[in-house]
Amino acid sequence: MDGHVEDLGVTILADELPGRGPLAGISAALARTRTEFNLILSCDLPWMEAAFLRFLCRHAFKGGDEVTLPVSRGGGDEPLCAVYRRRALWAIRTTLAAGQNQVSRSFAKVRVERLTWPEIARAGFPARIFDNMNTPDDYQAVLRRLSVVRCQ
8 A cells, every 4th residue: 555654755655566575666666756767775774874875876877777786795786775767667577577576687688787896995885884684683783883883
């Protein structure tokens, strides 16, 4: 069910294909957007920095690719911290229609710009910006880190 959080000015979109994971969420977002460039950001990245998101968007705006995404220090794509052009929707829908839910499966059908880890590090961003919280233990570790940061 779609909705709106009045206090925050945030619109909530329901997945068009419930249970299909993040790719279905990206599909729903791109199907409803009115903008060419769309920043897709996972909600479980507690160390993400606004400066990095601006850095990522600047790269996306300069290029002609449908997807602009960072590569973590470990070498993995970060498709849930990426800029997707609206025109990538056809590739995402084609991927979902083929029964595939993995975001990266749609990348073979579009042009992707990958920002390499050395490039990201040279720009001054720490590796932890891609650390995510998947478990209660991860959440507790973030809280502990935040309490240490506040005390310093």
